[in-house]
Amino acid sequence: MRNELIIFDTTLRDGEQSPGASMTRDEKVRIAKALEKLNVDVIEAGFAIASPGDFESVQAVASVVKDSTVCSLARAAIQDIESAGQALSKANSSRIHTFIATSPIHMKYKLQLTPDQVLDQAVRSIKHARNYTDDVEFSCEDASRSEFEYLCRIIEASISAGATTINLPDTVGYGIPEEYGAMIKSVIENVPNSDQAIFSVHCHNDLGLAVANSLAAVQNGARQVECTINGLGERAGNASLEEIVMAVKTRHDQLPVTTAIDTQQIVPISRLVATITGFPVQPNKAIVGANAFAHEAGIHQDGVIKHRETYEIMRAEDVGWSANRLVLGKHSGRRALYKRLEELGVEFESRVESDRIFKKFKELADKKHEIYDEDLQALVSDTQTIELQEQYQLVSLEVCSKTGEVPVARVELLHKSEPFDASAPGSGPVDATFKAIESMVNSGSNLQLYSVNAITQGTDSQGEVTVRLERDGVIANGSGADTDIVIASAKAYVHALNLLTSNQLRAHPQTEGI
Ligand code: KIV
């Protein structure tokens, strides 16, 4: 049996189905480039038929990604397959991932089809998909609650029809590791042509077992794991890529497989996905949480100083936490900045962009003497965010906040180069700022989320703010960073407004009913 484990990332598809997460085409392209750099084998870029926006995103990812296979999801229906095939036409290497539910409860109530009709639809779709690509994946949705004999029958027929990967999702996060692993093993043993396909798993985290179930499946013969950065995904999310990859790397004795992942890219991509989706990473999250490598107890600190392996099973540097986090300061020049950014995997599209980043870096260095990698990453995100802004620009912000008095904010904006300004009171400085902005733009949107994260430690840290606005089912996650959190908040609000007015957003996949 092969011992390479295929990493199939579905951050851009299942990850986007997290309630509230939503990404524009350009944001998806940025994440896809980072996934390619991480060296994932397959990038599921979206669900082409779900909306014109999804189609365009799959198409855009397919045209920029060269080293990873780009995949689109498609229901087991001819129009879905055609849409996926067309969206992927520019890909260097493409995959169509088609699915239909195979559990009695889904077939009876959701699909209202007999098992034979489901099998027939699966076979016809796979054959049709093979007209577009030789790389066709078939998923038995809700496999973990499907009847074993039927599962084997539909898998055998799917492989005969041309499916090269068979995915057995734990769609509702119902599986228990031992049971789920045993199911994978029995399917592989009982399906006569199982040697002609790679078996894959896709686990949801409803019981907090997504990673455990995926690893049990790997121990029982699965050679593809579907996962997402930071464990994003429908409901409680999917298995998190970073946990799967590091478990395999750290416990090779129990999991004798290898991945192609460049693990040093894990923390940078985790931050990128958190910023774009507005889903911050919890501090105690394995691998990518701020505390994942922090030792608090004196006994632990003492042990680590004497011999690191006493309490550390992985090296922070190996997953992209930089060993020497203090990098630059006020006197650092362009060369030092660009070199460090290059080491962090940041690429500039133009001279204008690199100049703008240098200018922002100097401004930040005036306010904050010690600049860490995290600051640089936020600065790059913030600068790229500014590039996306079309309609509104924040010119200035003045806030008066005094004990015992109602705070008032005065904001100056440019709207399509025309200046506007307004003042408004609020229950706090941020509230006043948002009210002042709204009094000028009247966006008609609802504020769904406001969150602030300190990027580094200390009171001079930059605050990274996420603002989630919703209008007519369309969600925009704006972000902004600054050492002044009220300014960061204003930047994030303006960013969200610009996203709302851009033509790149579409209704959330969940409101589309798919
Ligand atoms: O959870 C699931 O079953 C899915 C399939 C479409 C693979 O996301």
Ligand code: ZN
């Ligand atoms: Zn899923």
